[in-house]
Amino acid sequence: MRRSDRLSEIIEIVQDGRLHLARDIAERLEVSVRTIYRDFDTLVASGIPIDGERGVGYMLREPVFLPPMNLSLAELEALHLGMAIVAEAADTELQSAAASLTKKIDKVATANGTVPKRWGFGVYPFVQAKIGFEHMPRIRAAIRNKEKLKIAYLSLENHASTRVVWPLQNAYWGRVWTMTCWCEKRGDFRSFRIDCLTSCNLTGANFDDEREQLLEEYLEKINAEMEQNVERH
Structure with missing residues (x-):
């Protein structure tokens, strides 16, 4: 869990206005008590109205909205x-x-x-949309971190291929999800149905963002085609 997410979780826990022990929060969030102490110090320093001290407990004086x-x-x-x-x-x-x-x-x-x-x-x-969602955490992480993916893809015509791609965006078409990316094999933009991926792995190699400048133009071009393809399949 990222620290920002953990801080949000701590605020959510103490929103009830009751006294909470650091050890209980640490056990719930699966971190050390010392980490929770540091998190509370950070929250107080940032202006969150929390009262308490180490060994006694912590509570929120007033709601955070x-x-x-x-x-x-x-x-x-x-x-x-x-x-x-x-x-x-x-x-x-x-x-x-x-x-x-x-x-x-x-x-x-x-x-x-x-x-x-x-x-x-x-x-x-959304049965069809769920197929292939084991890959979504890696795809989302790759988009955030600008990291290349190595994918194995089985097309609707049953053609298998392996690609290295630069993932740029996910799109939902009412029944299936697609990943829009730059395909190194084709040297062009491609959209892959996520439910057709048979494997998807982070490569550890990053890509630059020069292709993103052309993404909007590409998306405008294929939007109508994609809608027709999803309906057909």
């Missing part, structure tokens, strides 16, 4: 639908984040009674 947003019911429904899709059709990390975010949205949205308690969407299972 994002800046207030006024969302219409339609906007809330759109957000809820997006989270429902991610919870069904994403990798484990994003599924967990979507579930956590949905609970927070529900709690805030229904707090004043203006939004019905049962206001969200029911979403059908």
Whole structure:
């Protein structure tokens, strides 16, 4: 877990206003007690209203909120639908984040009674989208870190190939996910269906971002074609 994520988790834990022992938080987050002490020092130094001391415990004096947003019911429904899709059709990390975010949205949205308690969407299972999602954590990490991937791909025509690619973006087409990248074998942009990947591995080699300047132009060119291909298959 990244330190920024752990700090967010600690804030979430102490949001209930109760006293929490560092050792209990350390056990929950699977880090040392000394690490938790340092994290609390960082949070206090950054202005988070936390009271406590080592060996006694810590508690939040007052809630920590994002800046207030006024969302219409339609906007809330759109957000809820997006989270429902991610919870069904994403990798484990994003599924967990979507579930956590949905609970927070529900709690805030229904707090004043203006939004019905049962206001969200029911979403059908995204079976096809789930295929190949074992690769998504590596793909997302590679996009963030500008790291090349070595992939094995089996096309819809049953043609197998191995490529080294520069992953630039993922896209969801209503039924399947694709990865848009620069393909070293073809010397051009390509989009690969993630459910057609038979293997996907980080190479440890980084790429520059010069191809990203041409990505938008490429995407505009293939958007219509991709929609037709997904519908056909």
